[in-house]
Structure formats: C-alpha cells, structure tokens
Amino acid sequence: MLSAQSTLPQVLKKLNSQTVPYIKVEELKIKSNYIFLDAREPKEFNVSHIENAILVGFDKFDGKKMTTIIKDKNATIVVYCSIGVRSEKIGEKLLKLGYKNVFNLYGGIFEWKNSGGKVVTNRNIETDKIHTFNKEWSVYLKKGIKVYED
Secondary structure: OOOOOOOHHHHHHHHOOOOOOEEOHHHOOOHHHOEEEEOOOHHHHHHOEEOOOEEOOOOOOOHHHHHHHOOOOOOEEEEEOOOOOHHHHHHHHHHHOOOOEEEEEOOHHHHHHHOOOOEEOOOOOEEOEEEOOOHHHHOOOOOOEEEOOO
16 A cells, blocks of 8 residues: 555556556647547546647547547547546557557656646646545645645
C-alpha cells in the first residue's frame, strides 16, 4: 500500500508499467501541436481541465467513438488524468487502436497546475480549482484549490 508520504515518482513507478511514454509539462511548450485527452470522469473534468482537452473518460472509454473523434492515427496525443495512472491505461488502449504518437502526461493535471499551467471550467472560464479524485491523492496538488468527495 502507498502511504501519503510517498513521492509522486514513487507512486508512478509502483502503479505504472511505462507502456506509454511519459511527456513532462516542460516539454509541452508549443501546445497547439498536441491533442489533449482527459481520462478522468465527467465530474472531475467539469471542475477543471486543460483548455481544449477532450473528455474521453476512464470507466466508459469508447474506442470506436475515439476513432471518429481523432481520425489521424499519427496525431500527437497527450493523455492525462489526476497524476498519470488512469491515463496510462487509456494510452494503452489508444496504442492498440493504432495511434502512433501517444504520450502520458507525467504527474497529470496536478503537475500541469503545479507548474503554472492554466485550467478551465466546463464553461471555459479559468479557475484554480482541481478535482483531486480523493483526499489521499490531493497531497500531490501543490497549487490550486482542492475539490474532492469524501
């Protein structure tokens, strides 16, 4: 079991198998070249998400729908979730669907926000709120307002 004292790199090393290459926030300098896919649930996405991200979800991810949304299998896709665990699983599904340039955002939306990245609400209004999934994961969000259900 992971303790709240575990560092983000320790958690990701334990929970991920790195089947989808990581991309770090610093590497995303030219945002227009990437398609961001949010692998969190709608209630998390509605609190905030990376601007122009497409909600694909986790529990109800639909591969067939995905191929109609992103027709170009060579598009550069960055999948993210809270810290980068669910996004790896969705990234694996995208690779199986034939997408060639799929990356997992290292540290997820938490690292994006911690690094000064902008997030918006479902009404496209900039916000400091981030849905942290649960109290245990919220320790990894250093900047912003934490939102979660107990």
